[in-house]
């Protein structure tokens with residue numbers, strides 16, 4: 001038979017993937033409880049610079065955190081720890097998405113703040129290693145990607161819950177090129193993986209008394225996997241009878257997100273991985289661009305907070321790294337502080353950032369010498385946090 005060997009190889013490859021996934025489900029079923037930070041001292045915050053503009057914006061974010069957490073650090077409650085080596089050069093050299101020694105350091109931290117890391121594409125000068133983000137999400141089982149987007153003047157107040165480990169990403173590097181003419185990728189949806197993200201979204205809604213959840217799939221076409229996600233949403237929703245929910249297909253969802261008559265009606269979204277990836281960029285653009293958005297990657301044991309934009313190598317090549325905007329990492333830091341229980345600090349930073357970037361804008365970054373530098377911006381944030389009028393400035397804008 002033609003291609004017999006190709007077919008046998010593909011079958012063996014597929015069999016291995018299925019076995020791995022069934023094994024993974026066993027672990028999901030035996031999953032423990034959420035980590036409780038109130039018993040941990042010090043809580044170690046690992047700061048990963050990443051590539052391109054990453055080290056620059058991380059440096060400024062770190063100085064803001066040092067300023068904000070001075071007391072906690074001096075009392076030994078918090079430790080800030082720099083993690084070296086998650087650079088494209090080092091990853092390319094080791095041919096690993098995350099080199100083993102770097103992963104070992106990462107695992108010694110409780111939470112992480114991560115700068116952007118370059119993801120090589122086919123044809124780049126780098127070997128085609130997997131995205132460090134994707135690998136970290138999977139290795140630390142950071143199953144929930146939470147991305148808030150706010151545009152107050154349009155009454156937009158959204159929180160996206162993107163499933164972060166499964167879907168089209170789970171085996172994104174494990175597709176099969178069967179012959180020169182045929183390539184097949186896989187998409188994985190599990191009951192456990194879907195249920196935990198959907199439940200988290202409903203729990204969040206309940207805790208914050210938000211009465212609206214929107215489930216996003218393409219279950220009319222991608223029937224088996226997306227169909228399962230939607231079925232599980234239906235089941236989970238029954239446990240929250242007071243929360244209203246609806247479901248949309250990803251195509252019409254992307255349209256409705258920019259429909260002024262609909263925008264303010266949405267509140268919380270929950271979606272499988274790739275759809276979540278796409279609509280969160282669209283949503284971030286409505287807020288002012290992907291550079292303005294932060295993102296939380298949360299699992300039961302670890303959590304990682306990051307900018308959602310890329311490493312902007314062109315800015316570095318053109319000598320503009322110092323003009324890179326650290327807002328995204330600062331927004332990510334707000335979520336980090338909130339996550340580890342430092343709610344007041346998170347609120348302080350959020351107020352200062354809103355004042356500096358939305359209302360007052362004494363230092364505006366343009367990514368070029370026409371605007372301020374990241375360092376000037378960080379100083380402006382610190383000055384604003386320290387300003388005794390912070391409360392007042394904040395209130396007049398509410």
Ligand code: IPM
Pocket residue numbers: 119131133134277308
């Ligand atoms: C994101 C990014 C990543 C993703 C890339 C860098 C792999 O787009 O965090 O949304 O697709 O998840």
Ligand code: MG
Pocket residue numbers: 277278281308
């Ligand atoms: Mg993305």
